[in-house]
Amino acid sequence: MLGGILVLAAVLLPLAAPQATQWQSTTCASGAYAANSTYQTNLGLLAAALPANVSASPAGFATATTGVVPDLISALALCRGDTNASSCRACVAAGFPGAQRGCPNSKDVAIYQDGCVLRFSDQRFLDFVGVESPAGTYSTDVGNLTAPAAWFNAAALALLNATVDQAVAATARGDPAKKYFATGEGSFDATYYPKIYGLAQCVPEMTAAQCRGYLAGFIGAAPWFLFQNGKSGGRALGVWCNLRYSVSPFYTGGAMVKLSAPAAVLSVATAETPAGRKxxxxxxxxxxxxxxxxxxxxxxxxxxxxxxxxxxxxxxxxxxxxxxxxxxxxxxxxxxxxxxxxxxxxxxxxxxxxxxxxxxxxxxxxxxxxxxxxxxxxxxxxxxxxxxxxxxxxxxxxxxxxxxxxxxxxxxxxxxxYIRNGSLDNFLFVDASRRNTLNWDEEYNIILGIAKGIMYLHEDSSVRIIHRDLKANNILIDDAMDPKIADFGLARLQVGGHTQTMTARVVGTYGYMAPEYAIHGNVSPKIDIFSFGVLVLEIVTKRRNCGSDDCETDTVNLLSDVWTCWSKGTISQMIDESLEGHPRIQALRYIHIGLLCVQADPDDRPDIPSIIFMLSREDMELQPPAQPAFFFGEDSNSPSPPCQQGIYVYNRSEVIFENTSVNELTITDAYPR
Structure with a gap:
């Protein structure tokens, strides 16, 4: 172990003195690793290998993973498109000790420097490129504006839009070194600033639409995060994309797009005029x-x-x-x-x-x-x-x-x-003909898509959001059978991280509410996890978990029925008879995940990144669930659950359904644990 520590020190010590003029900004996420731990050793391996890999890439971009859960690390490095190989390597190498200084022992760090972006994390964020995006960070230059703010803002917007267009179009030329990268230069008014300079870049693994969408989001945020500060330049930075403008040249080489001086002074209202709206x-x-x-x-x-x-x-x-x-x-x-x-x-x-x-x-x-x-x-x-x-x-x-x-x-x-197919409850509970059209691949896609939407709300959007009303009729299904979370009227924004808060006004839908929220008004991301667990159980079983006014007669407590079957080892009977083979094993696993999400204690529920790993990786071992939260009581008024129709044996390796058919064959549903 001591030898591993010395190797790590040898890797990091030569990098401990970055250039004095190097600009950097660091963002830290929760979670810390212990000194001399396996995670730290894995981080040292990344620090040794990633700088060379990214500098050897024509696009100045590389990703890497090392270790195994819980010490697995995912990493990404992107060098500015105008940097040479040696500068790229030095920038990424300096990022690791810079991350340690800015976020000591943090497992999840993004560090932004003039020449590169580096992120490493214990979360598998590389799986979500172009789907989820870490929240952007914004920074302004030191110098104050000497030009009228309206004129400068309009000029900067015009330049940034032109530069983004050039960056997105750059991929069509087939040059991997310039994919999604562009520099711009605008000549506007020598009275104030002879030129304004701009730069736009995205990671090359994105699609053109994804790159444009993220950069357009940065431009849309500029009036609030950059222009209001009265500074002569600024940066909008993300792991996948970044944007910069300044009155001082900051990139090497000539500009890839140039704007000439306008005939008249620009106004903010004319800075952007997208086509296609009439x-x-x-x-x-x-x-x-x-x-x-x-x-x-x-x-x-x-x-x-x-x-x-x-x-x-x-x-x-x-x-x-x-x-x-x-x-x-x-x-x-x-x-x-x-x-x-x-x-x-x-x-x-x-x-x-x-x-x-x-x-x-x-x-x-x-x-x-x-x-x-x-x-x-x-x-x-x-x-x-x-x-x-x-x-x-x-x-x-x-x-x-x-x-x-x-x-x-x-x-x-x-x-x-407009979402033509309507809401998920129409597929699950209302129209029997439509319900039968959902195959397992579609159900899997819907469950995973809902989880990814929650992941964006909880972890990756620029504002942290708790939906508070996730339910089947708030999930819309588009033509591709992809789910879309809707109805944000009750959503609650989290300020300053995912701390638990309380509300005096409990709103939402009974049957999907976590007990700590329904009874005490406690608000945290775990209340959405509870609702997601109910949704998973509803999708797999195609049975509604009814609240106080959802059912016409008897109150159905789906959680009680599922747990009764699970504890008896007879859970397979609650799955569609049409599912056979591997889909049946997956459905059993998803019921397991659903039960983990509806635990009574919010601390026992997994967070959304963990849930996505559970859904995506069948080799990931799941903890056994405890009795779920029965908000409507353990004594359900519903008829006996259908699981009592057969005899099931459940152990740690499989679920076996034994039922004698006409030809006296035994049916076995294996469920690896």
Whole structure:
């Protein structure tokens, strides 16, 4: 062991003195490794190998994994596209001791330097490139602006947009060294700054759409995180992508895209004009144009809400909302699209809003959520505003996409992508013909997709979010049978990390609520884990876990029934008879995971990264579950569960169903543990 320590010291000590002028920013996640531990040894191996691997790559990009769980480490390094091999290697090598200084003994660190990005983690984040994204970090230059802020912001936005376009288009030329990398230079007004410089880059493993989406998110956030600071440059940094601008040259070589001086002084409202949106159909486009018009919307909204003395609170909400992409629709457009919100276009109705199907003049199908008029509208406005605030900042394939919103007099409307297949409960509980069309591959995809959506909300989005109302009819299913989490009206943002908080107002759906939340109002990410566990059990068994008003007669406690079968070793009977062979083994494993998620003590429930590993890796051993939380009591009024129809034997290696058929064959369902 001492020899391993000396090897690690020999690796790290030569790297302990980075250049004095080296800029860096470090972000740390939870979890620490012990000194002289296996994790530290594995980290030393990475520090020895990764710098050479990334410098040898034409794209200046490399990933690596070493060790085994719980000491497995995943790592990524990306060098700036204009750095040479030796500079790239030195930057990545300096990142490891830099990470140790910034986040001592942390298992999960991202370190950003002028020449490279490095992340290592005990989480398998490399599995989610282009799907999940660690929250971005923002940094501004030291120098203060000497130019008018509106002029400079518009100039910087124009340059950044052009540079992003160039970076995304660079992959088409087939040069791996320049994939998703571009530099820009803009000549604007010598009175203030002769030139402004820009840079955009993504990891080469992303798709062009993913790269553009992440960089567009950074640009959309610039007015709030960068431009408001009155500085002459800034960075938006993420593990997968990064963006930078400055009045001082900071990259080597000539600019890949150049903007000439405009004929007149730019305004913020003209900084970005995406194509493809015409007339009333799209209202006002995303990016800088949305930022300019938002000022007018804020003024109007403040006037309307001044009657209820909540203008400041709402202004803050819309400031946050505008960090994401937004399209402002006018009311006549939505009236026309939905047939004046006619009954035949109604898709559904909830406590605060009615959802209508609409068709825009360009043929795009949309779903419009319209606040219900009348009593309780004040609470409805709070809920729907919360949904805008949350959704406008989120971009993920397993979350429903908010297209925009509309303010009309005292009404507020949200516009979503239209999901043709409707919600998951229609496949599981309502329409028997549709329910039977779900095969195991689709069920697996739905369960894993929901987990990835939760992973984004809990761990990887720019705002930490607890949904609080995950249930089958809040999961929409698109044409590709991919799930999309919807209805963020009750979502709660977590500030300052995943600390447990309390709420005086418990909201949600009985049957999916964790006991500590339903009884005591305790809010933590583990309440979403409980809801996810219920969903998993519902999907695998195709039986509803009913709450106080979900069932017509008897209250069905699915958790009690599943646990009864599990403890008797007869759980296989609750799975579809159509499942045979390996899918049946997977279904049994997923019931096991579902039970782990619905444990009474939140500390006994796994976190969402662990759940994704359990779902994705069948060789990962699962802990045995304890009795789940029976929120509705152990004495269920439902009929005897169907598991009592056969005799099952369960041990640590397999579940065996023994039932004599006509030809006296024995059926065995093996379930590796």
């Amino acid at each position: 007339g009333r159909v799209a209202g006002i486009s995303t990016g800088a144009a949305c930022f300019a018009v938002l000022m007018l919307i804020l003024a109007v909204f403040a006037f309307i809400r001044s009657k209820t003395r909540k203008a400041k609170k709402h202004d803050d909400s819309f400031n946050k909302m505008a960090r994401g992409k937004c399209t402002i629709y006018d009311f006549p457009t939505l009236q026309e699209a939905t047939g004046n919100f006619s009954e035949k276009h109604k898709l559904g109705e909830g406590g605060f809003g009615t959802v209508y199907k609409g068709n825009l003049p360009d043929g795009q199908e949309i779903a419009v959520k319209k606040l219900i008029d009348g009593a309780g509208a004040g609470h409805g406005l709070d809920q729907i505003r919360n949904e805008v605030l949350v959704l406008a900042q989120l971009q993920h394939k397993n979350l429903v996409r908010l297209l925009g919103f509309c303010l009309h007099q005292k009404e507020m409307l949200l516009v979503y992508e």
